[in-house]
Amino acid sequence: xxxxxxxxxxxxxxxxxxxxxxxxxxxxxxxxxxxxxxxxxxxxxxxxxxxxxxxxxxxxxxxxxxxxxxxxxxxxxxxxxxxxxxxxxxxxxxxxxxxxxxxxxxxxxxxxxxxxxxxxxxxxxxxxxxxxxxxxxxxxxxxxxxxxxxxxxxxxxxxxxxxxxxxxxxxxxxxxxxxxxxxxxxxxxxxxxxxxxxxxxxxxxxxxxxxxxxxxxxxxxxxxxxxxxxxxxxxxxxxxxxxxxxxxxx
Numbered sequence: 557x558x559x560x561x562x563x564x565x566x567x568x569x570x571x572x573x574x575x576x577x578x579x580x581x582x583x584x585x586x587x588x589x590x591x592x593x594x595x596x597x598x599x600x601x602x603x604x605x606x607x608x609x610x611x612x613x614x615x616x617x618x619x620x621x622x623x624x625x626x627x628x629x630x631x632x633x634x635x636x637x638x639x640x641x642x643x644x645x646x647x648x649x650x651x652x653x654x655x656x657x658x659x660x661x662x663x664x665x666x667x668x669x670x671x672x673x674x675x676x677x678x679x680x681x682x683x684x685x686x687x688x689x690x691x692x693x694x695x696x697x698x699x700x701x702x703x704x705x706x707x708x709x710x711x712x713x714x715x716x717x718x719x720x721x722x723x724x725x726x727x728x729x730x731x732x733x734x735x736x737x738x739x740x741x742x743x744x745x746x747x748x749x750x751x752x753x754x755x756x757x758x759x760x761x762x763x764x765x766x767x768x769x770x771x772x773x774x775x776x777x778x779x780x781x782x783x784x785x786x787x788x789x790x791x792x793x794x795x796x797x798x799x800x801x802x803x804x805x806x
Contacts, residue, residue, distance in 0.1 A: 562595075562597055563592070563595040563597070564595050564596045564597070564598060564652075564663040564664070564666055564667040564670075564693065565590035565591055565592050565594065565595045565693075565696065566590070566591040566594040566595065566652045566658040566659055566660070566663070566721070567588050567589075567590070567591070567658055567659035567662075567689055567692060567693055567794075567795075568588065568589050568590070568591045568658065568719050568721070568794050568799075568801050568803075569586055569587070569588055569657065569764060569792060569793075569794040569795055569801075570586075570587040570588065570589055570717075570752075570755060570758035570759060570762075570792065570803065571585075571586060571587045571751075571752040571757075571758035571761060571762065571763045571764065571792075572584060572586045572763065572764040572765055572766060572795065573585045573586070573751040573752070573763060573765055574737065574741075574765045574766070575702075575751070578703070578704060579704075581688075581704045582704075582734055582737075583702070583703055583704055584701065584702065584703075584704070584705075585700065585701075585702050585751050585752075585753075586700070586701045586702075587698075587699070587700055587701075587711065587752055587753075587754070587755055587757075587758035588692055588698075588699050588701055589697075589698050589699075589717055589719075589755075590696050590697060590698075591658070591719045591721060591801075593719070594651060594652055594658070594719075594721060595651060595652065595663075596615070596648060596649065596650055596651055596652050596660075596663040596664060596667060597613075597615070597648070597649035597651070597667075598646065598647070598648055598649075598663075598664055598667030598668055598671065599613075599645075599646070599647040599648075599649075600644055600645070600646050600647075600668065600671045600672075601644045601645040602642055602643070602644040602672075602675060603642070603643055603644035603645070604641060604642055605641055605642075605643075606637065606642070606643035606644055607633075607634065607637050607643045608633040608634075608636070608637055608643040608644065608645075608646045608668075609643070609644070609645045609646065610626050610629060610630075610633070610646050610647075610648070611645060611646065611647040611648070612626075612647070612648055612649075612650065613647055613648070613649040614649070615648075615649040615650040615651045616650075616651040617650045617651055617652065617653055617654070617660075619653070619654075620650050620654070625650075625654070628661065629664060629665070632665055632686045632687070633646070633665075633668070635685075635686070636665075636668065636669070636672070636679070636686070639679065639680065639681070640672065640677045640679065642672065642675075642677060646664075646668060648664045648667075650664075653723055653799070655727045655728065655729075655730070655798065656721075656723050656727075656794065656795070656797070656798055656799035657728070657730075657793065657794040657795020657796050657797050657798065657799050658721070658794055658795065658799050659689040659692075659693050659795075661687060661689075662686075662687040662688075662689035662690045662693050663693060665683075665686050665687055665690050666683075666689075666690050666693035666694045669683055669686075669690070669694055670694055682706050684703075684704060684705045684706040687705075688704055688705035689705060690705070691705055691706060691708055692705065692708060695708055695710075697710060697711075698710065698711040698712065698713060698755055699711060700753060700754075711754060711755050712755070713755040713756070715805040715806060716805070716806045717803060717804070717805060717806075718803075718804045718805075718806055719801050719802070719803060719804075720784075720788070720801065720802040720804070721794075721799055721800075721801050722780060722784065722799070722800050722801075722802075723798055723799055723800075724774060724776040724777040724779070724780040724797065724798040724799075724800060725776050725798075726774045726776050726798065727774065727797075727798050728770045728773055728774050728777065728796055728797035728798045729773070730795075730796040732773055733766050733769050733770050733773060733796040733797065734766070734769075734796065736769035736772065736773060737765065737766055737768075737769045740768065740769055745768070746765065746768075749761065749763060751763075759790060759803065762790060762791070762792045764792055764793050764794075766793070766795070766796045766797065767781075767792075767793045767797075770793060770796055770797035770798070771793075771797075774797065774798060776798070777793060777797050777798050777800065780798075780800045781793060781800050784800055784802050787802075788802035788803075788804070790802065790803040790804070791803070
């Protein structure tokens with residue numbers, strides 16, 4: 557029997573504040589939302605006592621290196637199959653770009669766990685072990701995400717949010733972005749403002765602490781930000797880039 561999860565929406569940052577470090581990882585306070593128009597599709601034909609057999613269907617993300625992405629997913633899927641004694645044929649249709657700060661690397665894992673939840677399997681450890689964006693993408697909706705991704709608080713907002721997502725050419729390496737953030741922070745290049753705790757505060761501040769290092773690593777991000785701000789009142793870089801998002805209310 558084929559189980560289908562049609563939508564694993566991309567994650568869009570409405571705000572991102574770096575709050576510290578824990579165990580070598582940066583802790584954050586973010587307000588995130590689903591981008592319903594941009595999603596991965598995950599199909600699972602389950603088989604008890606099996607590993608996952610990964611397949612790819614043609615999606616909108618044409619730059620996918622299937623071998624590299626499969627190698628990235630393999631240890632995470634192995635941990636899930638060994639823990640729950642379940643696997644089977646797992647097919648992914650990739651539409652969310654990788655390396656855009658949109659949760660593209662976590663969508664397939666989040667989708668797999670949501671399907672297993674429907675089958676009655678409960679992962680006995682925090683899914684943040686499988687990726688910092690995984691818990692939020694499993695939960696979906698408007699959320700405040702704290703810690704290293706494990707603390708989720710559902711939020712509400714009276715209007716529907718719509719997103720225009722564009723990707724800056726050249727990408728941004730997430731590890732390099734955080735490393736440059738640390739270097740710049742140690743030199744006093746950041747002046748902390750109040751951390752957004754609600755959707756309204758996030759939309760007012762449009763704070764993303766990684767924007768400055770990301771634009772220094774890839775000037776195309778800055779160019780795209782400036783271009784989109786000419787025609788949109790609310791524009792923010794998502795995650796560590798290189799996606800730039802115009803936010804509209806309806």
